[in-house]
Amino acid sequence: MKQSIALLVLVSIITLAFKASDNKSITFPKGWPKPNYDFSKKPLKSATIELGRALFYDPILSRNNTISCASCHSPYNAFTHVDHALSHGIEDKIGTRNSPALMNLAWNKLFMWDGAVNNIEVQALAPMHNSVEMDETIEHVVTKLQASTIYPSLFRKAFGDSIITGEHTLKAIGQFMLTLVSANAKYDSVMRHQSKFTMQEENGYRLFKTHCSSCHTEPLFTNLSFENNGLPVDTNLNDYGRIRISHQANDSLKFKVPTLRNIEFSYPYMHDGRLKTLSAVLKHYTSGIQNSNTLSPTLQHPIVLTANEKIDLTAFLLTLSDKSFLFNPHFAYPKHILLP
Amino acid sequence: MRILICLLLLLLSEVSLVAQQEKLVQLKIIPFFSTTSASILDTTFQLNTSDSIRFETVKFYVSAIELFSHSQKAWKEKNSFHLIDAAQQKSNTILLNIPKTLDFDSIRFNIGIDSSTNSAGVLGGDLDPTKGMYWTWQSGYINVKLEGTSNLVHSPNHAFEFHLGGYMAPFETIRNISRPCADSNEIKVYVDLKQFITAFNLQETHHVMSPNADAVKLSELLTHCISVK
Incomplete structure (x- = not known):
């Protein structure tokens, strides 16, 4: 009898262990929320x-x-x-x-x-x-x-x-x-001290932290909020975004802040895909912002970037490409x- | 070994003891129009001498059923979500297993689904999205679905559609119903759809399909059309 009880206990433990081994979560880098x-x-x-x-x-x-x-x-x-x-x-x-x-x-x-x-x-x-x-x-x-x-x-x-x-x-x-x-782009390996940014990427990262990271917050490169980023309304689509769901007037023209990870591959950009290239996106943020009541407070003043700075910022954005994810x-x- | 057998016997006796100590109460939910003797679906009902109405869909959620005794909560149903569908005769009867010694003098339940369940991801049973009571263009349950036709409605095919739902402020549409009831093995809940339909102007309001002020107003009106006997 003792033997059979022992056997029963053993089988239970093995079953539980097997079950536990299949119950998994996702893996993500240390320091992520x-x-x-x-x-x-x-x-x-x-x-x-x-x-x-x-x-x-x-x-x-x-x-x-x-x-x-x-x-x-x-x-x-x-x-x-x-x-x-x-x-x-x-x-x-x-x-x-x-x-x-x-x-x-x-x-x-x-x-x-x-x-x-x-x-x-x-x-x-x-x-x-x-x-x-x-x-x-x-x-x-x-x-x-x-x-x-x-x-x-x-x-x-x-x-x-x-x-x-x-x-x-x-x-x-x-x-x-x-x-x-x-979570395995060049940016991530730099954060893990396994590789280094080029001077250009390093400067781009500095510019990113000054001008972009309040909404495109690391490490997800989005703060997951809804923002009006100053795009004029497309009068054919008349899409006012978040207000349709929340019914709150201050949500008019707000859309979800997208992640910048793999941005090299996720073109065209914006909720209606109106911008085809990263340079068009940077042009929007430096000279295309349209003011309105719900415009994001961080975009009240246009972002100023020189032509070289735009190139450096783009070089940084390309470090967010994660081939091990894409393939x-x-x-x-x-x-x-x-x-x- | 003997100890094990004794334990097992004790456990079994406990189980049977619990079973003996329970009684069954049938909660019957009866949506009706003018008379309870006619089927609510596919019957043409007169609104007055010249106007009529016909229902094709009558579906709604009853949830969080509780029994009260002297204003104190005496019993609460676990996992209490029930889709009442006039097209599924069986769905109108909810069986409540309550302790035999429990006395009650009032019943409370919700019409609709609470906000945490609305955000809990995909659920099964009566809450499965295949039941046609979950919105797809945005998250959230439809608490009450009433569809049909009336000559009063000037829309294609004279159709009316009320999909009442919404779990977020300012358009929360879940409503708690609290009614006195006799301590009996059968509780009947009547939902008077004539009283509901005539409580607003059907000619003006005949399509409510999203969480909005009309959905809140109609959800509130429906609470006044529910009686318990």
């Missing part, structure tokens, strides 16, 4: 991340099975839609905004340019149901996934149940997106699942 997403209550699981990755790349999420999340969030472009000011979705329909670059989402409190979405786990509902993006419904996605040959077993591995639900579908996509951490095989199209 604590993520907003509570991994202690909602740990990541390898099988769930893998399922989420398959769903992220699978056009099954759209009405006519043509548009996936990756259509507008391609890994090689810092998970945004390169080359298009306004992202296009199903049947080439054009939206009103430039798809945001996806990275370091575990630190975000609110999602989308106007903060319409309050939790990463429900984020995918927005493009899925948008008539110019995927034009689908979560109800129908669940039906399609249940009928597929690959998904029921992936859901069983992830959630212990091959009956597919909206909750599990969205949770899996959320878990994959949470793993998209970019991370764990973030790429899951050929082994979707095209076995």
Whole structure:
């Protein structure tokens, strides 16, 4: 009897240890703030991340099975839609905004340019149901996934149940997106004292800290707030940003401060993609700011930069490119699942 | 070994003791228009001699159910989120397992979903977004969904759509209902949709689809149309 009890205890310990080993969080550098997403209550699981990755790349999420999340969030472009000011979705329909670059989402409190979405786990509902993006419904996605040959077993591995639900579908996509951490650019290795900035980059970093870092705060290169950065209103789009969600007059023309990480690859810039190049962005901040009631207090006076300073600042911004993020095989199209 | 068996037996007896000490109360939620004998869905009801109305969707959340005794909280349902859907007959009955000795004289519950649940990420069961009660263009639950047609409405197909929700100030739409009720094994909650629809001008207000002042006003009006027997 003693033996069997001992065996039972041993099996329990092994089971628990196995379970614990699969309950994981994301890894990020020392000194970074604590993520907003509570991994202690909602740990990541390898099988769930893998399922989420398959769903992220699978056009099954759209009405006519043509548009996936990756259509507008391609890994090689810092998970945004390169080359298009306004992202296009199903049947080439054009939206009103430039798809945001996806990275370091575990630190975000609110999602989308106007903060319409309050939790990463429900984020995918927005493009899925948008008539110019995927034009689908979560109800129908669940039906399609249940009928597929690959998904029921992936859901069983992830959630212990091959009956597919909206909750599990969205949770899996959320878990994959949470793993998209970019923290290994040249900037990061300089901060770790493993490499050095060139003189030009060093000067650019100094200029960045003087002129940009109040909103694009290190190490995330965003303070996650909503700001009016002085862009004139596009009278065709009439997009006033955050006010649509918050209904607060002082949120008019405010959009989420985007991260500058991987900015080399996330062009075009601004919420409506109106600026194609980094030099156009710097020109906006030095001579294009339009004053209004809600203009960010830090932009009340134009930023003054000489031509050489602009070059140095750009050189610094390029040190935020993280090739190990852009070409991370764990973030790429899951050929082994979707095209076995 | 003997000790283990004794412990097991003790545990089992405790479980059965607990089971014996509970009683079942049926909470029935009954949305109706003029009469409770007609189905609320797909029946044409007269508003007056010339105008009529028909409901295609009647769905709403009942949450945080509590029983009170002499103004003191006596019992609270755990994980208390229920989607009442007139198209799903079963959803109208909520079973409450309460202690057998518990006396109660009033009931409290919310119509809608609280703000922390609205921000808690994706949830399952009655809160699963596939239930059609979660907004997609912005986060948040639709607390009450009423859809149908009326000749009073001058919109395409005479359709009206009320998607009442919003969890952030200044448009918080969750409402707490507190009503006296008899200590019985059945509590009936009546939701008088005629009283609701005639409490505002349907000709003017027939589409409320986002958290706004109208959603708050209609959510408040609905609280006056709820009675418990």
